[in-house]
Amino acid sequence: MFERLKAMLIKEFIQVFRDPRMRIVLFVLPALQTVIFGYAVNMDVKQIPTAIMDRDNSTESRELAAIMTSSGYFRITERIGSDREARRLLDRGDVRVVVDIEHGFAEKLRQGGSAPVQALLDGSDSNTAGIIMGYLARLATAYNSRLQSEYAARHLGGSLRAGQVQLITRAWFNDNLESPPFYVPAVITNILFVITMLLSSLAIVREKEIGTIEQVIVTPIRKREFILGKTLPFVLIGYIDVALISTVGALVFNVPVRGSLWLLFVATTLFLMSSLGIGLLISTISQTQQQAMMSAFFIIFPAMLLSGFAFPIENMPEPVQWLTLVNPLRYYMVVIRGIFLKGVGWAALWQQLLGLVLIGTALLALAIARFRKTIG
Numbered sequence: 001m002f003e004r005l006k007a008m009l010i011k012e013f014i015q016v017f018r019d020p021r022m023r024i025v026l027f028v029l030p031a032l033q034t035v036i037f038g039y040a041v042n043m044d045v046k047q048i049p050t051a052i053m054d055r056d057n058s059t060e061s062r063e064l065a066a067i068m069t070s071s072g073y074f075r076i077t078e079r080i081g082s083d084r085e086a087r088r089l090l091d092r093g094d095v096r097v098v099v100d101i102e103h104g105f106a107e108k109l110r111q112g113g114s115a116p117v118q119a120l121l122d123g124s125d126s127n128t129a130g131i132i133m134g135y136l137a138r139l140a141t142a143y144n145s146r147l148q149s150e151y152a153a154r155h156l157g158g159s160l161r162a163g164q165v166q167l168i169t170r171a172w173f174n175d176n177l178e179s180p181p182f183y184v185p186a187v188i189t190n191i192l193f194v195i196t197m198l199l200s201s202l203a204i205v206r207e208k209e210i211g212t213i214e215q216v217i218v219t220p221i222r223k224r225e226f227i228l229g230k231t232l233p234f235v236l237i238g239y240i241d242v243a244l245i246s247t248v249g250a251l252v253f254n255v256p257v258r259g260s261l262w263l264l265f266v267a268t269t270l271f272l273m274s275s276l277g278i279g280l281l282i283s284t285i286s287q288t289q290q291q292a293m294m295s296a297f298f299i300i301f302p303a304m305l306l307s308g309f310a311f312p313i314e315n316m317p318e319p320v321q322w323l324t325l326v327n328p329l330r331y332y333m334v335v336i337r338g339i340f341l342k343g344v345g346w347a348a349l350w351q352q353l354l355g356l357v358l359i360g361t362a363l364l365a366l367a368i369a370r371f372r373k374t375i376g
Contacts (some may be wrong), residue, residue, distance in 0.1 A: 035248060055100070061106060102116065221373055
């Protein structure tokens with residue numbers, strides 16, 4: 001058995017690394033993709049292009065604009081004077097929000113009345129628009145508190161002061177609430193899934209296309225040995241990619257592995273069982289490499305979207321949430337984020353690991369059962 005498996009492994013490694021360009025695809029591109037995606041996939045909303053339509057042109061209105069700029073969230077790029085200009089800027093996407101300060105703003109404040117300020121937002125990106133609305137609401141609350149304090153100091157001598165609630169927040173696991181610590185582990189998951197699944201999906205169908213499957217059929221190698229020989233090289237490639245991408249994440253984005261490296265190794269092994277199982281199953285069903293590639297991409301994108309990579313699974317419709325239970329990316333995404341960000345161990349992740357075991361075992365067993373050492 002070991003001699004047959006050894007010969008199979010040597011054959012697969014020669015076949016994979018025969019083309020120098022394949023080495024770049026397997027080991028250089030994942031590192032570059034991690035850097036690119038780490039910077040590109042960023043949900044932080046800062047320096048928002050903003051237009052100010054100050055119809056009042058008073059000290060108070062200018063002070064409000066200065067508060068917005070000093071917050072770091074807004075960057076005033078335009079000062080306009082008409083609704084037509086506001087529509088033009090929003091239509092062209094030059095600004096994300098237009099703040100309209102009406103005439104009489106300062107006078108209403110001095111009289112103790114309510115001075116409305118209108119914010120026109122670009123709602124084409126609903127997530128960003130919601131975040132901007134939250135920023136504006138917080139700035140309005142802070143400005144109101146400042147006005148009340150100044151009023152009390154002027155008219156009441158500062159002697160009367162109501163009690164205040166001071167909220168002190170602290171974010172665990174990601175102190176500055178930055179995007180890279182959240183997305184870099186997810187990028188590792190997606191790249192690992194795409195590479196190993198694509199490679200394995202071409203593994204058996206390639207033998208059919210080039211005509212070497214007949215040679216395999218007449219050899220004494222068993223189905224389990226054949227599948228094992230096909231998967232082990234990709235497992236080793238997966239380990240190397242995880243180590244490489246994790247190093248890039250730590251050096252470039254300062255996202256260290258806080259948890260156990262041994263647990264990361266075990267979880268990666270279980271996840272590779274699933275990704276390689278899907279790929280091998282596709283390869284046993286397909287008749288050509290083009291057909292296998294199309295089938296793989298048909299699975300890759302839904303699996304990534306339903307993994308919790310960018311959208312919380314809890315926010316999805318209930319039928320879709322049930323569908324994610326058969327998605328191995330869902331479980332590995334939780335595991336790798338838990339290891340990288342939280343440093344948690346077996347006690348917190350055993351359910352996800354169990355899910356990977358069940359899915360991976362079922363897929364590999366199905367792939368082995370589907371492969372037949374017969375022609376036709």
